[in-house]
Amino acid sequence: MGSAMSSSEEFKFPKQIFVIFVAVILDRLAFSAFASKAFGFLKGFVEYQETTAGLIISAFTGLCYSFPILGAVVADCWFGKYVAIILFLLIYICGMLIMTLSVVAILGLSSEICYFIGFFLISAGSGTIKPCLITLGGDQFTLPQQKNQVNFFYYAYYFVANLGMGCGFLAASEIVIMNCYNNKYCYSASFGLAAILLTAFFIIFLVARRCLTIIKPETNIMVLWVKCVGHALKEKTKSTTKVDNWLDRSEERYGKKLVYHIKSNFKVLCVFLPLMIYGILDMNINTVWILQASLMNGELGNGNIVEPKKMLIANPVLILIWIPLICLVIYPVCARYNLITTPLQRIGCGGMFVGVAYFISGFISLAIESNVASLPSKGECHLRMFNPLTCSININAPPYVDNVEVVSMGYKFVNVPKVAGINIVDYKITGCEHVISNVSGHDFLLIEEKSISYFITTKGLNRYIDKIKKYSQDAPKIRTLVGNPEERPGSLTYKFQNQILNVQSDDFSLIQVHTGTYFLEKERELTFHRGDIYTVLLFIESGKIKEMRQYEITAQNKLHMFWQIPQYLFFTMGEAMLVPTALEFAYTQSPLSMKTLMTAAFFLIETFGSITVGTIRQIYPFKNQSNELFVFGGLTFLVMFGFMFCARRYKYFDDYQFEESETNTFK
CATH class of the missing domain: 1.20.1250.20 (MFS general substrate transporter like domains)
Known part of the structure; x- marks a missing residue:
């Protein structure tokens, strides 16, 4: 090179x-x-x-x-x-x-x-x-x-x-x-x-x-190609004469040259068939890797955020770096030791690097999955209990909740087992009786496979159904719980840069906000990260915030997006070795009359890859993103090992003896 x-x-x-x-x-x-x-x-x-x-x-x-x-x-x-x-x-x-x-x-x-x-x-x-x-x-x-x-x-x-x-x-x-x-x-x-x-x-x-x-094309090569192949298949069923290749049966009618060309086309197509695995992986970058990036932290500081889709710019940028390195350094050095000197060796080696990229991506997904929100499974109900008051309380709702203590401005998570369907039981609250007007009731709700949150105010117990995702790729969301909203009727103000968010003191709905630092009532600072859900507890005195606590309900996307760079490095190195070499292979290993068709055949592997990955997901939907990445990475290594083994037997096409008679050029 x-x-x-x-x-x-x-x-x-x-x-x-x-x-x-x-x-x-x-x-x-x-x-x-x-x-x-x-x-x-x-x-x-x-x-x-x-x-x-x-x-x-x-x-x-x-x-x-x-x-x-x-x-x-x-x-x-x-x-x-x-x-x-x-x-x-x-x-x-x-x-x-x-x-x-x-x-x-x-x-x-x-x-x-x-x-x-x-x-x-x-x-x-x-x-x-x-x-x-x-x-x-x-x-x-x-x-x-x-x-x-x-x-x-x-x-x-x-x-x-x-x-x-x-x-x-x-x-x-x-x-x-x-x-x-x-x-x-x-x-x-x-x-x-x-x-x-x-x-x-x-x-x-x-x-x-x-x-x-x-x-300019001399004739409609596709018509001749179909006729020649059809004739060979027809003669194969009729003739008992032994030939080296079944296509040789068409030599008498269509000539050795055309048969030789068709053989070369089939050889190129056979080489491209295993490369469908690259098509699968390439298509996945625009879906799986973007999804992975959306589950990661893209914050750069000063309120700047890398959007998940913008990580795709790493692909062309790294290709621009790899191609000069490959052409000027890697290939010449390898040639000294007689390594990866043929097109098929380079294609196979590129495929291996793509496989490595998917294994790296799989380990990144494992790290992300270890930090996902916990969801209740069958027979379970998750309870979250908040106390935005200045005294501790105990909640008793037999037989499911047994005197659970929630300290002042505190939060307690309870995983309740043996819950079947919908259950409504009596409850009683002890502690803070001098503050709470209603300390008992008959509507304590538990639902199988649901997350339910309860919070206490001066008027009694309140609840809402949590909408927690296993994976959160959204902007952060906040919920404000005020223990004594009657002390501050009207709205509370969250300020982010030049934007103002007004939240009613008795409004405990979930609100989507920007990633970054907010100031609550100009005196309390809170920071919200992408992919997280926060609950803010407030207690008001004389119209001003006396106590405040911020709780992270789902873990933020802690792993930074830049951890994707190694997988992009290996993928783009493999791509830079595989794609240009495969396009050159399609051109040089095809007869002059069908070079464009064989080049187009390479692009079709992207389509087949898209169809294949969709079919695999329908037949066997992956439970975790990491499983999918490891499966495709392992499949890539398996296919590429087989590809490189078969490539050793490939005999390169030499049609230059026919080119002079084929060429009909004008300037």
Whole structure:
């Protein structure tokens, strides 16, 4: 790999390849500017439920990875790569324009139908262009003389693609917070920017047509491919003649060259089949790892917070770091010791690093799960008892609660066993009788598999049902319990930066707040962390707070998001070794007539990965996130060991003897 950087080949590095690089950057900038805000647009602007918006985004992503096969068929069978890019780029631009105009309600385009049409056209345009653009870049080189330069091109392509993705993500994050057209979020600017970038891509490609090497398909290779395979299968059932390979039965009718090409295609597809495990893991990053980040602490101090989705920026940033290191350091050093020198060895090694990333992620999830809120199981009821008074009390509710003491301004957790269904019993409170007007009753409630909280005031016992999640990924929530609300009728004031939150003194509902430090009545300081539920106990005297206690009901997300960086480091290293090498492998190990189709086949593994992971979750839903991560990590190691074992027997495709007769180029 290192020799590619300072090649002394007879053929110079083609200057027109920079047109491809510019096109890739513009394409990825546009796509990430749209995709990074698509979910927020559906949820915040269109006002879909989170589940519905998630399903639409999943379908959109699946289409983006399915449409490459359509672009490949159009390119390899009919119009060629350049014309296919131009045609589908127009569809891509139309999709972005529809989304932009729909947001600002121009030309009456603001409707759900327009949104769906826009999403579909964008997925079609983005997906179909991708394999055509990559293989058009490969066509600018002369093989086998520029084999090392092709190797460098695919790594450089992946570098600029991630550069575009990262910049687009950051640009969209800044643009979408603007206010325009009376909309809360300026999605029109983000989508409009994407449309402008794609238009620039279109103009550059039209202008650069004369300098690009354009290879036109000679025939509809898919038709010949199907006929040849069909004939071989038909002859296999009829003929008793022994042949080395069942496809050899078609040599007489379709020629050795076509049969040889089809054999190479099947070999490439067989190599790509185990890589479906990478597709599963790659799709999981956008779901499982974001969920994991949402269960972690993203606070940076001074009120700044890292949102879970923003951790995804680590992926393109680390790719930009790894690719130069891999090309300039890791591969040359390994080559000295004859290690990971072939494409399949590099793919296998990359897959191993991806597996390591999932094991690291699994251990992170184990640490998170050890800190989750405790929920009552079958036959149990969890009771939380609060005493916002200045004297201790005892609560007796036989046969379930036996004189439980709750000290002044205190809190007591009780796990009550042997609770079946709904139970209502008598209760009596002792202590503080001189303060409490009602110390007994007949409505002490216990419910199986529920958490119930009780708190005492000067008027007697009160209760509410706790809504506690095992995993909390929300903003913090607070509940204010005042022991003597009659001493302070009206509202209490929580101040956060320049925002004021007013809470009635007798209101004990759960309220969502910002992460950070608040000042209660300008005199008491309280800090609330993401993912936690707090109960604040207050006792008032002469209209002012005399006593205050803050209790953490669910444990805050203590593990910081930056602990995800090691798993991103290993995943991106594996990705940087696997993906560019697999794309180069698809190009160099395929006949000239089907290079785009084989490149598209690699992108299809993302779709199959998405389908597979969904099926696995339906058949065997994982109880814990850590279990899922360990299962997929172990499966990755198993598959990659098998892949590397089989790769030792792979015979690399050599079609250069046919290239001269196949090529029909014009400038």
